Amino acid sequence: MAKEIKTIGILTSGGDAQGMNAAIRAAARAAMNKGVTVKGIMQGYSGLLRDEIVDLGAVSVGNIIHHGGTVLYTARCPEFIDPDPEKAAAAIKQAADNAKAHGIDGLVVIGGDGSWKGAQKLSKHGINVVGIPGTIDRDIACSDYTIGFDSAVNIALEAVIRLRDTSGSHYRCSVLEVMGRHCGEIALWAGLCGGADAILIPEHPESANIESILQVIRENRSRGKKHNIIVVSEGIPKLLGLTSQQIAETIEKETGIETRATILGHVQRGGIPTAVDIKHATMMGVYAVDLLLAGKNNRVVAYRDEKYVDFDIDEALAMKRRPSFDIEEVNHRVSTYG
Numbered sequence: 001m002a003k004e005i006k007t008i009g010i011l012t013s014g015g016d017a018q019g020m021n022a023a024i025r026a027a028a029r030a031a032m033n034k035g036v037t038v039k040g041i042m043q044g045y046s047g048l049l050r051d052e053i054v055d056l057g058a059v060s061v062g063n064i065i066h067h068g069g070t071v072l073y074t075a076r077c078p079e080f081i082d083p084d085p086e087k088a089a090a091a092i093k094q095a096a097d098n099a100k101a102h103g104i105d106g107l108v109v110i111g112g113d114g115s116w117k118g119a120q121k122l123s124k125h126g127i128n129v130v131g132i133p134g135t136i137d138r139d140i141a142c143s144d145y146t147i148g149f150d151s152a153v154n155i156a157l158e159a160v161i162r163l164r165d166t167s168g169s170h171y172r173c174s175v176l177e178v179m180g181r182h183c184g185e186i187a188l189w190a191g192l193c194g195g196a197d198a199i200l201i202p203e204h205p206e207s208a209n210i211e212s213i214l215q216v217i218r219e220n221r222s223r224g225k226k227h228n229i230i231v232v233s234e235g236i237p238k239l240l241g242l243t244s245q246q247i248a249e250t251i252e253k254e255t256g257i258e259t260r261a262t263i264l265g266h267v268q269r270g271g272i273p274t275a276v277d278i279k280h281a282t283m284m285g286v287y288a289v290d291l292l293l294a295g296k297n298n299r300v301v302a303y304r305d306e307k308y309v310d311f312d313i314d315e316a317l318a319m320k321r322r323p324s325f326d327i328e329e330v331n332h333r334v335s336t337y338g
């Protein structure tokens with residue numbers, strides 16, 4: 001017999017992402033409307049461990065749908081990944097005990113795949129868990145979409161467009177570093193849509209070959225182009241052993257073209273979520289609650305082939321991500337002309 005869920009907890013974990021509030025609102029409303037009590041856990045697993053759990057009837061989820069950030073706050077919880085496995089296991093057990101003491105029998109975890117690993121471990125302590133993909137990085141294998149991605153990409157794209165104006169006015173080259181520690185999706189989308197000369201992504205270390213970047217810049221200049229945009233994913237400087245500023249200096253030194261570097265940083269994680277993010281967040285929030293109410297455990301919600309689906313967490317975490325190499329390929333074909 002499926003476990004009957006009377007109280008659910010909701011938490012956000014890992015890096016925040018635009019749309020997390022919409023997911024919190026949707027999950028809370030869907031549960032409350034089925035007579036389920038809803039608790040908010042502050043600051044992700046850290047709050048669960050510190051027993052910072054509030055009644056979401058009291059903390060309203062009204063008027064948050066359109067706000068960036070997360071009203072539940074978020075955090076990384078180092079105790080869950082303590083290098084000493086006994087300490088990590090004790091922290092996870094303590095967190096599960098705290099949840100149970102509040103009557104929480106179902107938990108919605110909004111975060112990236114790191115957060116899902118924490119959820120997977122909590123589920124072994126008798127709490128039914130469902131994960132929702134929430135990260136601007138769009139780096140989760142089982143899902144074609146992660147909440148926050150569209151908002152972040154559009155901020156990165158706007159930066160490319162603004163740089164094109166100033167870069168073009170001065171016949172300069174601009175190097176723009178966007179977020180994505182291990183994942184080049186933001187760089188690929190912003191680069192393709194912004195008409196970048198080159199896009200450097202960590203999944204494809206060959207893209208970070210300085211000689212080939214110099215060649216693209218020189219070729220494009222010889223064809224009459226008056227400015228250049230190079231989009232660099234955050235993971236690249238580590239791979240290359242050069243900061244984005246140093247990449248810009250190298251380009252300037254080798255080509256004689258004045259070059260400026262811009263590191264966009266955390267502005268990509270703030271501001272009003274786009275309709276795409278609010279829509280996915282709302283659909284996934286409700287889907288997650290439906291899974292819990294159906295007695296499901298150790299599941300994640302995903303968006304795949306234009307449908308909302310769910311997977312077992314273990315299965316989801318074992319899947320291999322498919323980076324958008326097609327975007328990279330197409331950008332190569334359209335970033336030079338003549």
Ligand code: ADP
Pocket residue numbers: 013014015045075076077078079080081111112113114115116117118119121135
């Ligand atoms: P994201 O969820 O965006 O991938 P992180 O990888 O930083 O972000 O993970 C968020 C939190 O999830 C971590 O701080 C930790 O508390 C928890 N977590 C990550 N990996 C594990 C793991 N292997 N086991 C248990 N908990 C984990």
Ligand code: F6P
Pocket residue numbers: 015016135136137179180181182234
């Ligand atoms: O949210 C994902 C992400 O933006 C990565 O692309 C980035 O490397 C990381 O988070 C940085 O987050 P923080 O500064 O919060 O550690």
